[in-house]
Amino acid sequence: xxxxxxxxxxxxxxxxxxRLSCAASGVSIFLIYTMGWYxxxxxxxxxxxxxxxxxxxxxxxxxAKGRFTISRDNAKMTVYLQxxxxxxxxxxxxxxxxxxxxxxxxxxxxGTLVTVSS
Numbered sequence: 001x002x003x004x005x006x007x008x009x010x011x012x013x014x015x016x017x018x019r020l021s022c023a024a025s026g027v028s029i030f031l032i033y034t035m036g037w038y039x040x041x042x043x044x045x046x047x048x049x050x051x052x053x054x055x056x057x058x059x060x061x062x063x064a065k066g067r068f069t070i071s072r073d074n075a076k077m078t079v080y081l082q083x084x085x086x087x088x089x090x091x092x093x094x095x096x097x098x099x100x101x102x103x104x105x106x107x108x109x110x111g112t113l114v115t116v117s118s
Contacts, residue, residue, distance in 0.1 A: 009112030022096030031074040039092035
């Protein structure tokens, strides 16, 4: 049973920072999986924020580039999203994603809410 549990969301003022964590369990060879963060704002579709491969190659949405940093700790089976200089438009539910290679299967966490407001 694959489980992804996000944490670290909350209320922050514009310009502030948060670090999200996603702890994985029920998977083997965690280091081979591509991990990602997605977000969904009210009334909008889910969109990619950042991904990180087993080779530590990263990819960011234009809106996140320069402000957000994705990283992983394979020993802890955890992926992180450091978010700096947060803006009100960053307000959304943030979801952790795990992609199984070859099979093309996706697993999702249940999300953590980030609210950026003054």
